[in-house]
Amino acid sequence: MIxxxxxxxxxxxxxxxxAIFSNHFQLFSFYGSFVDGVPFTLSHGLxxxxxxxxxxxxxxxxxxxxxxxxxxxxxxxVLFVRSYNRxxxxxxxxxxxxxxxxxxxxIQTFIMFLFRACSENIWTPNxxxxxxxxxxxIYTLICLQLFLELYVGARFSHLIVNLYVILSILLSNExxxxxxxxxxxxxxxxxxxxxxxxxxxxxxxxxVIHFSIGCLVLLFSQFLLVSFSVRKTxxxxxx
Amino acid sequence: MIEVRHLSKKIKSTYVLKDICYQFEEGKIYxxxxxxxxxxxxLLRALAGLIVPTEGEVVINRKVLHRDISFPPSIGIxxxxxxxxxxxxAYTNLYILSKVKKVASEGEIRKALQRVGLDPFLKTKVxxxxxxxxxRLNIAxxxxxxxxxxxxxxxxxxxxxEGVELVQQxxxxxxxxxxxxxxxxxxxxxxxxxxxxxxxxxxGKLLL
Numbered sequence: 218m219i220x221x222x223x224x225x226x227x228x229x230x231x232x233x234x235x236a237i238f239s240n241h242f243q244l245f246s247f248y249g250s251f252v253d254g255v256p257f258t259l260s261h262g263l264x265x266x267x268x269x270x271x272x273x274x275x276x277x278x279x280x281x282x283x284x285x286x287x288x289x290x291x292x293x294x295v296l297f298v299r300s301y302n303r304x305x306x307x308x309x310x311x312x313x314x315x316x317x318x319x320x321x322x323x324i325q326t327f328i329m330f331l332f333r334a335c336s337e338n339i340w341t342p343n344x345x346x347x348x349x350x351x352x353x354x355i356y357t358l359i360c361l362q363l364f365l366e367l368y369v370g371a372r373f374s375h376l377i378v379n380l381y382v383i384l385s386i387l388l389s390n391e392x393x394x395x396x397x398x399x400x401x402x403x404x405x406x407x408x409x410x411x412x413x414x415x416x417x418x419x420x421x422x423x424x425v426i427h428f429s430i431g432c433l434v435l436l437f438s439q440f441l442l443v444s445f446s447v448r449k450t451x452x453x454x455x456x
Numbered sequence: 457m458i459e460v461r462h463l464s465k466k467i468k469s470t471y472v473l474k475d476i477c478y479q480f481e482e483g484k485i486y487x488x489x490x491x492x493x494x495x496x497x498x499l500l501r502a503l504a505g506l507i508v509p510t511e512g513e514v515v516i517n518r519k520v521l522h523r524d525i526s527f528p529p530s531i532g533i534x535x536x537x538x539x540x541x542x543x544x545x546a547y548t549n550l551y552i553l554s555k556v557k558k559v560a561s562e563g564e565i566r567k568a569l570q571r572v573g574l575d576p577f578l579k580t581k582v583x584x585x586x587x588x589x590x591x592r593l594n595i596a597x598x599x600x601x602x603x604x605x606x607x608x609x610x611x612x613x614x615x616x617x618e619g620v621e622l623v624q625q626x627x628x629x630x631x632x633x634x635x636x637x638x639x640x641x642x643x644x645x646x647x648x649x650x651x652x653x654x655x656x657x658x659x660g661k662l663l664l
Contacts, residue, residue, distance in 0.1 A: 291537055291538060291539035292538075292539055292540065292541060294506065294533070294535065294537070294538045295533070295538060295540065295553060295597060296553070296556060297505075297506070297526075297527060298504055298505070298506075298527055298528075298531050298532075298533050299527075299553065299556040299557050299601075300526070300527050300529065300556070300557065301556050303526070452508065454467075454501075454506065454507040454508060455501070455506040455507065456467075456501070456506075456507065456537065
């Protein structure tokens with residue numbers, strides 16, 4: 218099921234705004250504000266500036282997928298009565314979401330380059346790793362949103378995921394001296410170069426997410442969310 | 457044959473279907489009539505395998521739904537909250553669906569569209585169709601694979617008088633072919649004369 222094209226343009230528009238803001242604020246970045254994310258710092262003003270730049274595209278991608286399952290389930294009825302496998306259908310929706318997220322990240326990187334809001338460092342091995350972690354963390358958030366949509370509906374799911382993103386970034390900033398393992402529960406942290414150690418910076422404090430463990434946590438989270446969604450789809454009523 | 461055994465469905469502490477027992481025989485048209493909210497659509501959903509019963513079971517040709525099979529093996533359906541792909545034309549929509557079971561040829565798709573009064577070569581996207589045209593396409597979608605069971609919820613909704621006659625003619629042809637047809641409508645006069653058996657539903661119960 219293809220979402221309305223204006224939704225797509227809205228997301229691309231948010232990438233452009235992000236690039237403009239990145240240039241306007243002239244904040245330190247190693248790869249680019251989207252891959253670097255929000256650093257650990259005691260300056261709340263700085264945190265909010267970084268957060269504003271980083272969060273814009275996340276909010277718009279989340280908006281793009283909001284209500285996606287509710288829309289496609291109307292069509293799923295005519296597929297299911299033709300003995301189309303429910304499990305296969307749900308897996309297809311997650312594969313589709315991954316492909317779309319990947320296309321968005323590709324466009325975002327291109328726009329950041331176009332607006333010179335991205336450094337050449339991104340093509341180094343660590344830069345590519347950073348991009349992959351960024352993609353994986355956003356996809357995990359989308360998986361969470363799609364999963365919640367099966368239980369609480371599109372609006373609440375959208376709201377919950379966006380609140381979780383904001384709160385986890387701010388809370389993580391407050392907790393960075395404390396329990397490091399707690400940061401693995403904050404999915405946005407995994408996709409931020411400043412927090413997973415892939416963006417080299419002496420300006421900010423130490424990272425808290427270990428790249429390999431973070432990668433495994435994201436993949437495991439995705440596996441769990443997709444599995445539970447498939448399980449739910451098998452048993453749910455199609456009203 | 458479709459056998460419904462003590463079927464009940466509870467949604468959020470309310471029973472929307474209450475202890476329904478009935479046998480639907482092959483080659484007959486059944487009409488489910490009743491007010492809005494009487495449980496007609498819910499019963500059709502249960503027969504189609506779209507909802508899991510709280511109690512009881514639906515048996516189709518000796519196979520229990522949700523135990524032996526997930527969905528009836530040969531079924532056509534029109535139901536509330538169902539939608540085809542708005543970005544494609546009518547033919548493409550049916551062609552995509554035909555790829556799932558692979559029982560209908562391109563010719564049969566075009567013939568089904570013709571039967572419901574739609575131009576099989578019309579390239580207009582479904583999103584630009586009127587409500588009546590969408591309903592005709594829904595009917596074509598339900599019959600083009602020549603299913604053994606046809607479940608139609610308010611099939612004449614948004615269709616003009618000429619279209620209603622066409623629908624009635626199609627239903628009689630499908631019955632002649634041997635299909636079991638179950639219609640649900642809140643307007644009894646509309647389709648009652650077509651039905652071999654008219655059943656009344658009220659508050660989730662089937663009144664015999």
